[in-house]
Amino acid sequence: MIVVLARTADGVVATTIDDDGAVSDTEMVDEVAEYVEFREEERPRWAWDDTSRWYPDLLTAGVRVERCFDLRLCHVILRNSTLTATSQLALAEPGAWDAALRPMVFREPDGALFVLDGEPSAEPMGESDPVAELLLQRVAVAASAQPGRIGRLIAAESAGALIAAEMTFAGLPWRAEQHDEILQQLLGPRPSSGERPVKLHAVLARVRELLDAPDLNPDSPSELQKALGRAGLIVTSTRSWELRKLTHPSIAPLLEYKKLSRLLSANGWQWLDTWVVDGRFRPTYVPGGVVTGRWASDGGGALQLPKQVRGAVIADDGWKFVVADASQLEPRVLAGMAADRAMAEAGAGDLYAGIVSSGAVETRDQAKVAMLGAMYGATTGESGRLMPQLARQYPKAIGMVEAAARAGERGEVVTTTLGRSSPPPGPQWREAQSDAFGENATDATTSRARSAARSWGRFTRNFIVQGSAAEWALCWMASLRRRLTVLSGNAPLGDSPHLVFFLHDEVVVHCPAPLADEVAREIRAAAVDAGRLLFGPLPVTFPVTIAIVDNYGQAK
DNA sequence: ATGCATCGCGCG
């Protein structure tokens, strides 16, 4: 049973839809949270335009739902997937569901959190009847050649939307005093605004002295490049990795300055004031925010928290963090999707060690760099050199990414394990290709076209791996969420083990200390579930590295 | 004042 919620001019309408797709009931709803709580006992799948427009209010009212369809996210998938390409949904002209809908705003531009009272601040959706949309989506899935794949994908995507809202609601525990302590340790006391902290100032003074550039603004790449040039250091950029190759007394303090300056501007006191409220960091997660299906985030740089400050992420008294990382996820997913048994067997333990044992390469480091090269499309350097050796040992896996690259070079679309398809290349790309074969083709146009083709091939090569890994991670989290709910007997979110952070192949669960071991077991079991959901009985394994810690900085 | 491109660097 599905219950569709819709906002209309007259108020909220709930439409109940049977398993056969027939509308069995329509009613007006006064108190949405009460209604949802009441009907949740029937365990329906809720359907709504956008989870971020409905669920935060419910969570605030203490109401959770087990499952949903996020029609906006599902629409994007079904519109683009090769598995539903002939559906009415995919063939229709773009409409309200294709508009660049913005998730509901959770905060003011100044960073104040949760605009939750009153009507959602998001703009209305336009002509977009969610009941009609849901029915179109059902037809599209049912008529697909592989309804199981695409059906699992939209369910997983929707579960992700629920989890994203729940993680924002719960927030990541963040101890401001500890963060301040870390900053003071590295930078010195907090200066009045506009001033450089003393330690940053001191190291800058060294740089200026050693480069004989008393007024140097090190934050300006062009100024810095000139100053280095005057000291006889010729560089084509001022990136740290490039500066590291130089030998000059100014380089060490300069690199030190860059490191500290980055910390200050990205995660300094200003960041702390803006993003940490009442002991919690509440970023907005954006499911489906990346073309490959990975999540993006909005506000506070949630997916780029530097290791330096993770020590400020401290569990509540009597609670622990269970930090879990899916080891070598992408190559394992590749082995699964290519049904490459040799690579799957190499992954029985440490995958890279397994690759060495197979004789493909000599060292673990080589295995790693060769594998990365295969998934990213390296052509030169050590990585490009080692990759062919992998291809001999694992023809199915490497053949799979090579085929995806060739398809991309031809301008074709590629599709992940569960059915998310890559975007087609844009008009500029196509023009570049046709220019190369036109009457006015020159060496320049031809080489530009070839370079663009290769580049798009690297994108599609990586798309199938990164995208399928993102699907595995969604299934992992969805299964874990279900298991945690069972574990805690439906206790309120904040009183029982709950997800507080997700980073592509890593999750953090905040839980009462006595439950940590049990949570760890559920995380591992959920990884097994995810492997089965994507690859059925294939013997590909997904080991998980787990740390039970008091603060996030202690993990890894 | 505000927008946009670029550089640089954090994460996976």
Next chain:
DNA sequence: AAAGCGCGCGATGCAT
């Protein structure tokens, strides 16, 4: 332009 993929965000520098 690091050896290749995907992001968000702050500072700078130039354009409007």
